[in-house]
Structures are given as C-alpha cells and as structure tokens.
Amino acid sequence: MNQAPLLTLLLFLPLVGAFLLLIIGKRERLSRIMALAIALVETVLACSAWFCQDAILPAAAPKGFFLFEDLPWIEALGIRYTLGMDGISLLLVILTALVTVVAMLASWRAIHERVSLHYLLLLAMESGIMGVFLSLDLFLFYLFWELMLIPMFFLIFIWGHGRNIYSAVKFFLFTLVGSLLMLLAIIGIYLIHGSQSGMYSFGLAGLLGTHFSLTTGLWLYAAFLLAFAVKFPIVPLHTWLPDAHTDAPTAGSVILAGLLLKTGAYGLIRFGYPLFPEAARAMTPLLLALSVTGIIYASWVAFAQKDMKRLVAYSSIGHMGFVALGIAAWTPVALSGAVLQMVNHGLTTTALFALVGMLDERAHTRQIEDFGGLWGKIPIFSAFFMLFAMASAGLPGLNNFVGEFLVLTGSFKTARLATVMAFVGIILPLVYTVRLVQEVIFQEERRSLPLSDLAIRELLLLTGLAFGDLYIGLHPAPLLEILKAPVALLTGGAP
Amino acid sequence: MTTTDLFIALPMLLLAVGALLILLIGAVTRDDRAGTTIGVGMTMGAALWLLQTPPATVAPTLGLSAAALPRLFGVFLSLLAAGTLCLSHGYNRERGISGEEYPATVLFATFGMLTLASATNLLTLFLGLEAMSFGFYILVAIDLKRATSGETGLKYLLPGALSAAFLAFGIALLYCVSGTLSIPETLQLTLAGRPDPVALAGWGCFLAGIAFKLSLAPAHLWTPDVYQGAPAPVTAFLSAGSKGAAVLLLLLLLAPATDAALLRIPLWGLAVISMIVGNLAALLQSRVRRLLAYSSIAQMGYVVIALISGRGGGYQAAAFYAIAYGVISLAAFGAIAVLERCGCGETLDDYRGAGFSHPFASGVLALAMFALAGIPPTAGFTGKFLIFTAALRSGEFSLAVIGILLAAISVYYYLRIVIALYMGRSSRIPVSTSHLLEYLVLTVASFIILLLGVWPTPLLSVLEQTFL
Numbered sequence: 001m002n003q004a005p006l007l008t009l010l011l012f013l014p015l016v017g018a019f020l021l022l023i024i025g026k027r028e029r030l031s032r033i034m035a036l037a038i039a040l041v042e043t044v045l046a047c048s049a050w051f052c053q054d055a056i057l058p059a060a061a062p063k064g065f066f067l068f069e070d071l072p073w074i075e076a077l078g079i080r081y082t083l084g085m086d087g088i089s090l091l092l093v094i095l096t097a098l099v100t101v102v103a104m105l106a107s108w109r110a111i112h113e114r115v116s117l118h119y120l121l122l123l124a125m126e127s128g129i130m131g132v133f134l135s136l137d138l139f140l141f142y143l144f145w146e147l148m149l150i151p152m153f154f155l156i157f158i159w160g161h162g163r164n165i166y167s168a169v170k171f172f173l174f175t176l177v178g179s180l181l182m183l184l185a186i187i188g189i190y191l192i193h194g195s196q197s198g199m200y201s202f203g204l205a206g207l208l209g210t211h212f213s214l215t216t217g218l219w220l221y222a223a224f225l226l227a228f229a230v231k232f233p234i235v236p237l238h239t240w241l242p243d244a245h246t247d248a249p250t251a252g253s254v255i256l257a258g259l260l261l262k263t264g265a266y267g268l269i270r271f272g273y274p275l276f277p278e279a280a281r282a283m284t285p286l287l288l289a290l291s292v293t294g295i296i297y298a299s300w301v302a303f304a305q306k307d308m309k310r311l312v313a314y315s316s317i318g319h320m321g322f323v324a325l326g327i328a329a330w331t332p333v334a335l336s337g338a339v340l341q342m343v344n345h346g347l348t349t350t351a352l353f354a355l356v357g358m359l360d361e362r363a364h365t366r367q368i369e370d371f372g373g374l375w376g377k378i379p380i381f382s383a384f385f386m387l388f389a390m391a392s393a394g395l396p397g398l399n400n401f402v403g404e405f406l407v408l409t410g411s412f413k414t415a416r417l418a419t420v421m422a423f424v425g426i427i428l429p430l431v432y433t434v435r436l437v438q439e440v441i442f443q444e445e446r447r448s449l450p451l452s453d454l455a456i457r458e459l460l461l462l463t464g465l466a467f468g469d470l471y472i473g474l475h476p477a478p479l480l481e482i483l484k485a486p487v488a489l490l491t492g493g494a495p
Numbered sequence: 496m497t498t499t500d501l502f503i504a505l506p507m508l509l510l511a512v513g514a515l516l517i518l519l520i521g522a523v524t525r526d527d528r529a530g531t532t533i534g535v536g537m538t539m540g541a542a543l544w545l546l547q548t549p550p551a552t553v554a555p556t557l558g559l560s561a562a563a564l565p566r567l568f569g570v571f572l573s574l575l576a577a578g579t580l581c582l583s584h585g586y587n588r589e590r591g592i593s594g595e596e597y598p599a600t601v602l603f604a605t606f607g608m609l610t611l612a613s614a615t616n617l618l619t620l621f622l623g624l625e626a627m628s629f630g631f632y633i634l635v636a637i638d639l640k641r642a643t644s645g646e647t648g649l650k651y652l653l654p655g656a657l658s659a660a661f662l663a664f665g666i667a668l669l670y671c672v673s674g675t676l677s678i679p680e681t682l683q684l685t686l687a688g689r690p691d692p693v694a695l696a697g698w699g700c701f702l703a704g705i706a707f708k709l710s711l712a713p714a715h716l717w718t719p720d721v722y723q724g725a726p727a728p729v730t731a732f733l734s735a736g737s738k739g740a741a742v743l744l745l746l747l748l749l750a751p752a753t754d755a756a757l758l759r760i761p762l763w764g765l766a767v768i769s770m771i772v773g774n775l776a777a778l779l780q781s782r783v784r785r786l787l788a789y790s791s792i793a794q795m796g797y798v799v800i801a802l803i804s805g806r807g808g809g810y811q812a813a814a815f816y817a818i819a820y821g822v823i824s825l826a827a828f829g830a831i832a833v834l835e836r837c838g839c840g841e842t843l844d845d846y847r848g849a850g851f852s853h854p855f856a857s858g859v860l861a862l863a864m865f866a867l868a869g870i871p872p873t874a875g876f877t878g879k880f881l882i883f884t885a886a887l888r889s890g891e892f893s894l895a896v897i898g899i900l901l902a903a904i905s906v907y908y909y910l911r912i913v914i915a916l917y918m919g920r921s922s923r924i925p926v927s928t929s930h931l932l933e934y935l936v937l938t939v940a941s942f943i944i945l946l947l948g949v950w951p952t953p954l955l956s957v958l959e960q961t962f963l
Contacts (some may be wrong), residue, residue: 076955077884114851139880143871150870153910158917165914172910177903184899187884 006049007069007083007134010093013042014100014126021120028115032108035119039101042126046097049090053482062136062205064489073140078190078200082137087482088269088339092133092262095346098464099258100126105461106354107251110361111159118159118251121151125255132263138186138271139202142179145227145263149175152252152260159249167240167247174240178227185223189275192216208274214282221279224272225287231264234287234324235294238317245313250357253309257316258350262342265323269339273330274490284328288418291324292425299428303435308356308366311436312349315392318429319345319400325415325422326407332491334410336483341403343479344391344472348400351388351465355381358458363449368436373445378453382441384462391469393433394426399472500554503561506541506569507609513537514602521595527587534580534598538605542573558619558676563961564750564814565612568743571818572612575736575825576605578936582829583728585930589836590726592638600637601732604630608740612747616676617666620744624662624708627740628655631733635725647724654707654717662704668697682752690757702761708741711765711799712772715792719780722788727835730784731828734791735821742798742817749802750810750962762803767897769796774901777908782841783915786908787827790867793905794820797879800886800894807888811958812881818954819866819874819947826940827863830856833933839924843915849924850916857916859937866944868909869902874947 017038024031053066061068067085085093103122111118128151131144149172157168186202193210194200201207212220230237241261245253273280295318302314319341326338358381360366375382391398404426411419454462472479501508517530551561580598587597607626614620632655636648670676672694673684685694706714722730749755773793780786798820801813833856839845850857866875879902886895947954 074950074952074955076952076959143876146871146876150865154917157914165918169907169910169914173903173907176906177900180899180903183880184883184887184895187880187887191884191888 005069006045006052007067007085010042010045010049011083011127011130011134013045014038014123014130018120018123018127021116021123024116026116031116031119032104035116035123036101036104038123039097039104039126043094043097043101046094049085049093053090064486065136068136073137077139077202078194079139079202080137081140082203083134083140084136085134086486087484088266088486089133090482091339091343091479092266093130095262095343096126096129096133096259098468099254099346099350102258102350102354102461102465103251103254105457106254106357107249108457110250110357114158118155121154122251122255125151125155129255129259129263133266136204137202138189138204138207141267141271142183142186145182145267146176146179148260148263152256155252155255156244156248160247160252161249162247163243164247167243170240171244174230174237175227178230178237181223182227185220188216188220204271204274210275212276212279214278217276217279218282221272221276221283224267224276225283228264228267228272229290231261231267232320232324233261233264233317234290234321235297235317236290238294238298241317242310242313245316245353246307246310250353250360253313253353253357254350257313257353258346261316261320262346265320265327265338265342268327269335269490273327280330284330284415287324287328288415291321291328292418292421293321294318294324295321295422295425296428299425299432303428303432306367306369308359308368308436308440309353311368311432312352312356312392315352315429315432316345316349318425319349319392321425322404322407322422325411325418328418329407329411329414330491331410331414332484332487334407334414335487335491336480337403337406337408337410339483339487340472340476340479341400341407344399344403344469347465347468347472348388348391351384351462351469352392354458354461354465355385355388358454359451362451365449368439370447370449371440372443372447373441374451375441377445378451380454380459381451384454384466385441386437387466388469389433389437391473393430397470397473399469399476402473402476497554497556499551500557500559502548503551503554503559503613504557506544506573507559507606507613509537509541509544510573510602510606510609514599514606517595517599517602521599525593527584527593527595527598530595530598531580531584534602535577537602538573538577538580541605541609542570542577545569545573553615558616559610559613560615561613563957564743564746565609567814567957567961568612568739568818569609571821572605572608572736572739575732575739575821576601578825578829578940579728579732579736581932581936582731582825582832583726584932586726586728586832586836590638591640592726596633597637600630600633604634604732604736608736611740612743614747615678617669617678617681618676620678620747621662621666624740624744625659627737628659628708631655631729631737634729635721635733637729638726641724643724647721650717650720650724654714658704658707658714660704661700661707665697665700665702665704668693668700672697678747679751682748686752686757687754695757698758699761702758702765705741705745706765708744709738709795709798710788710792711795712769712792715769715772718792719785719788722791723782723784723841727784727828727832731825731832734787734824734828738791738795738824739817739821742795742802742813745802746810746814749805755805759803762799763894766796766799766803766894769793769799770898770901774905774908777905780908781843783831783843783846783912784841786843786912790905790908791820791824793901794867797882797898797902800891800898801882803894804882804885804889804891807885807890808881809885809889810962811955812878812885814958814961815881815947815951815954816878819878819944822940822943822947823863823866823873823875826859826937826944827867829933829937829940830860830863833937834860834924837924837927843911845924846912846915848916848919852924852926855934856937859941861913861916862941862944864909864912866948868906870906872945872948874944874951877948877951 128148611623
C-alpha cells in the first residue's frame, strides 16, 4: 500500500529540519540534538521503506519501482514531481540516512563555531541527495543535483582549513561545468522526444523509448557522462577530489566520499545507460579504459601520500573505479556488484574518514610520519582502524571483497582485458593499506601525541559501521535479492 | 478624451499626479516621509488598477493600449518603483539625500516606463523611453554632496543623449519607409519581404540606441561607472526597471513581427559579444558594484538569446527573465544598500565577514548571487532554463553552448562575492539600526526569487496567454 507519501517525507523532512534550525538560531546544544534527532527519524523512515516492497502501485508506475509518487508541477513545460524507489534507490537512500547520522556524530565535538549553521547545511544536503536518488523526472533530478552542491560548498569553505577557499571553488566549478552541459542535453532530449511523440515531458519513463540518431545520441550521452564522471570521479576529472577532501572538515569529507560520489554512479545507472543504450555501448571502451586507469593510477598515487586523508581520498578514486567498471560491463552480476560496491565504499570510506578525523581532532595532525605505535596507546581505536583498512583493501569476509568480486566476475565475460587489469588493481590497495596500517598502528611511537581512546559516541558510530561491513561481507544475500529485480530490468532481462 | 482613453491612461495619470503632488507638498514640509508615502501609495495604486481592470482596447488618440503584456510589465515596474522608494528611505537619510525631488523623479521615471509599456506607436514609445531616461539622468546624480556624483551623471547623460539621437533617427528612417508610426504596420512594411536599404538603416540605428539602454556590448561602457556612482537604490531601479523596460520595448517590437529574421544576425552578434565581454570583465573586478555591472551586461546577453529564439518560446523566456532579473537586481542592490548604509565600503574586501555581522542582508545578497549564477531553485535558474530551451528549440545550438559555457565561467565571480561575505571572523562593518521597510522589500524580493524557482506556473501561464 502506498497511503503515506513516504518518499515526499524522506525528501522534505531534512529540509523542514533545516528551517527549524534556522529559527532556533544560536542555541548550539539544542540545534545539535535536534539535527541528530531529525537525522535519526529520517533513518527510521528510510529503513521502513524496506518493508514496503510489496506495495501495490497505481498502474502508471514504471516496472520495478515499489514506491511511486507522481504529481503535476510545472505543467506548461511538462515537468512533473515524480519520485520513485526501486531496490537500487532503496539501498542508497538508507546509506544516505546512515552516513548523515555518522557525519553529524563525527562533527559533534569538532565544530565549535556557527554550530547550527553547520547542522543546517548537513540537513539541507541530505535533502538534496535524497532528491537525486529518488527523482524520476529529469528536471527534478537536475534541480536536486545542483542543489546539493551549495551546502557542500559552504561546508568546505566555512569550516575547512588550509586552502579551503581554493578547494571549495574548485569543487563547485568542476561539478557545475559538467552539470551545465548536462542541462543542455536534458533540454535536448526533452525537445527531441517532444517532436517525436508530441508529448513534451521530462519524465524518465516516457523518455526511455526515444530514438536518437547515433551522432545526436553520442553528443547527448557525452554531456551526461561528463557530468557524472566529474562526480564519480573518473580519472582525469578527479583533481578536485583530493583537494576538497584535504581541506574539508570531517563531516564534509564523510558526506563527500560516502554520498556525493555515489550520485555520479547512480546517475549513470539510472539515466545515462537507459536513456542512450546505443551511445553508451559505443562509448563503453572509453569508460572501461578510464575506469581501469583510475583503479591503477589512484592506487599508485595513494601510495605516495603523506597525509592520511589524502590517501583515503585517492583510495576512494580507486574504489569508484571498480564501480565504473561494473557499470561499463553492464551485466546483471557486474551491475549488482557495482551498486553493492557503492554501498560498501560508502560504509568503509565513511568510517576511515571519521577515524582520520578523530586522530586529527586529538593530535591536530594527519601526517602518517607523525604517528606510530597506536596499537599500544589506543587499542580500541587501532582495532577499528585495522578492520576498516582491511575492509578497504578487500579482505575476504568483509564487504568490499563481495562488491569487487561480483564486479570482476560479472565483467570478465564482456570485458576480458579490462577485468584482468583490474585484478592487478586489486592488489595495489593492499600495498598502500598495509603500509598505512603498519606505519600508523604498529611501529615505534614517533612523536608523543595527546591521544585518548574512543569516547562512547565514537564507539557507537564505528560499531554501527563495522556491523554493516561485516554483515555485507558475510551475508550479502538480502541486499542482492533486493537488487535483483531492478538490475535485471536495467540490463534487459526479465525481472 | 473618451472614457476608454481615461481608463487606459489612469495608471500613468496617477503617477504623474503623484509626482506633481509630491513637488507641491515639498513647498509645505521638508519631511521626506510625506513624499515617500505618496510615492508608494501612487505606485501601488497604479499596480492595483492594472491588476484589477480587464484588458482594454487601444486608445487611438493617445497611442496607448492596455493589452496583456503592457499590463503585466506595468504591474511589475510599478511595484519595482514602490520597492525602490521603500529602500531609499533609510539609505537617503544616511547619505543626506533629502528633498521632495527624489520621490517625484522616481515617480516620473516610472511614468515614462508605463507609457513605454503601453505604447502602440513609435512616437509614444520614444516619448516614454525618454521620459524614463530623463528621470534616471537626474536620479543617478542626485547625491550632490559626493564629488563623483556629477561625473556619474555626465557619464550617463552623454551616451544617453547619443542613444536617444540614434533612436529618433532610426524611427524617422522607419517612418520614411512605412509612412506610419503605428508599430504593427511599421513592422509589416519594414521587416517583411525584401528589406529596403533605408529600413535596414533605420533598424540599425534603432538597435544601436536600444543596445545602449540594455547596456549590450559594445555600447556598455557607461554601465560600470553609473552602477558604481549612483546611490544603491537608484542602481537597483536602473538595473531592474530601465532594463526591464528596454527588454519590453524589444518585445513590443519583435513579438508582433511575422518575420524578424532580418534582425537575427545583429542581435546574435550583440548577444555573443555582451556575454563574452560581461562575463570576462566581471572576473577581473574587485569592487562589488562594478562586478555586478559587468554581470548585468552578460545577463542582458542571455535575454537577447531569448529574443533571437522568439519562435521557440523565446519571447516568454525573455519576459520571464526580465522580470526575474529585475527582482534579483532589486534584492542584490537592496542588500548592498543596507550594507552600505551600515558603513560598508565598495570593494570585495570590505564585504568580508558581513555574512556573520549582517546575516539578513548578506543572506539576501548571497541568494541573489546564486540566482544570477543560475543555481536552482531560484528565479535565475528557471529563467536560464527557459532561455536555453527556447534557443535549442529554435535551432540556435552554437548560441546555447556558448551561453552555457560562459554561464559556467560566471559562477566563479558570483561565488567570489559569496565567499567575501562568509570569510573571516569579524567584519569591520558596524551594525546600525534596522529599517522595517528595507527588510520588508528584501523579504518579498527573496520570496519571489525562490517562488519563481519552485513554482513558476502562475507567471508562465500569464505569459503563455500574453504571447498566444
């Protein structure tokens, strides 16, 4: 059943919360607690969507979606307020809600100035990202796609350190240039579809059947790909990411890595491939080549990093390379693997950024060479650090292994060479991760730093994420079950 | 004069009578409040009259009409004038600009705008435009205590006079060819079929004159100086009102034309040059107002894209963008007026930290910047979206791509203002008392900016009916 507009609630609850924080204003403690409460309610709502999978839908709903809302919005232009949730969006929506909670907890102590503004922006961003994952109307999608940039820009710029202005502007401009060309492409599809069918609409379901000549399709797809590749980020469009991560506050990094990078991959899965199947197939070799280059290059560069946060940032680029590979292969197994890998990367990298943030909060440095011998000093922290580092390196039994394994298995049939090279790419993260763990956790203590072990809040946060990592690593079947129907629909098989 | 004539001319009469009344009252009291109150009352009255009355037929003896488009812009321009008067009240007191001539001149300029908006023949059009321009010649130089004021006035007056000459000569040439001043007939006789060389020269002169009013490159040189030197509320009114009226003028001329292909090439050139010059020059500015002046040059380039793509819904887009840009300008320069009233300087550095010491005005300014940059959900985004849709629909691919790439560049300088606002801890701007009227205007403007971004349907449907 679909009586309560759950999707609208998911979309607007954080935004309403942001407005409430605006009213509360300067009362810091209250705004902290209220923001967290709203994020928790949002998480509950997101999880409750899991149990709506048998909902009976109006006939207008596209196949594979179990929650669907559709209202007229700007009728003069054929723009509708269309939201839909299938298995892929469900997982990402839950991830969004969780990561936002983590980001709030991670910045609980670190943010002293303009606290309520900080939480307001986090909530506004949550709304924007939810909108991206739920929109089924291209105009609506674009609206949220750009809307989520603004809070991120302010997060990096107001609470960042180092060259925060440079990084914030670089982030904004990189992503915006890609998006603006996508806007032209969206208008292009709208007009072509309108002239073919006489129905001017931005609805994804209607646009899917549009026929393009190969040249037009390639141009339009290229504009989409550019927008998504910047967010992904696919090498060579990745240069904004290490800078943004280096200078962002912990919450900013957590959301950037955990969520914003996923929007690019999601866009490609939801809009890029389905709208332009021919053009996408024609450009698959390019995407394969870039994703493999990304996997190897990012690991290579990560090895040379001295700043832990930068290292994790580069490892993100590598992990997202696997997602890109899985999407490029476009087989059911590889695509499920890619979506699962998005969730995995969201959990693991979020945890790693939170951990680095905790070290930074205590020691005011993130240089690898400053640490050493943490195992003896702060054992619980070190254990978690080990766990997530190993998960990130793809240790079997932990979540990333499952995702990478599925991607590689699924891609082998269609893209043999790329898969073989990506196999090499699986070894490289092991190298830099082992080095990181060895230098930071073990070894001799190199500088005496004021370190204390985890507080309850941090312990809760990390335990939750660790549970997620282990669960997906050991028993991914429920998630894969959810992904089965939408992935089969997307790749052209029967659900 | 018949009742219909009176019916159509009433808003203009209200404004003219209001202006005279304010001047008369000035002989009795030196208090500005009376003038402002009458001014706001009269502009609101004109707007209400236009909203409440049905469209009327043409008043032949006056050369005026009350069709849908003039009525829509009449309401918009009257409300802008009311907003400007509200903004000016506190600002002028702080700057020592006093006297009844200020509100009277604002009303007189608005009178010119409304006359222009309702014109059905070229002569009325020209008279309205000049009445408006005369108002602005006085307004930009009204701050007599400042040394730069006279310079600003002169810099506006000289090119303005030149542009008026071009316009008048253009109209004369068009009259030579067509033998009539009526707009629809002139269009029919000068644009359709094989163009007459004299008509071509006439349109060339006409466009040159309009390019000045819209500050399209290469006729843009006055813009930065005037934006810089005029009092902030006047700049708001100039940027929103006079440009809105100039866009309307082009709409009145182009929309009824069956075939405006003749003008495509010159307009194409003006659009591209304006976007390039405006956006690139704005990158180099260090003063906020000059930056916004160059940005306005670029923004008008986008409006011209819409005008070129008229057949694909571009006229609606141009009208929408003119209104959106007007509201955004009012918000931006209104916020600047508040900050300057509090003692803020001119450069980007002076704005540092204002976001935390003056959260409301800075918030409005930041919103206006995002709107100008075309970030959703603001009026600026909807406007750009409509413009690019119209351009692609009319097959102007290169124009759309050039426009959107330059829009991407423009985001950088809009961000510079936002960054300046929220950078640093404390600002050097002292906090001073707030004026209720300013807050009211800024709140309404911000609300409209967001409303047109989220729910543009009402305005779109009005525009749809207008350009049936």
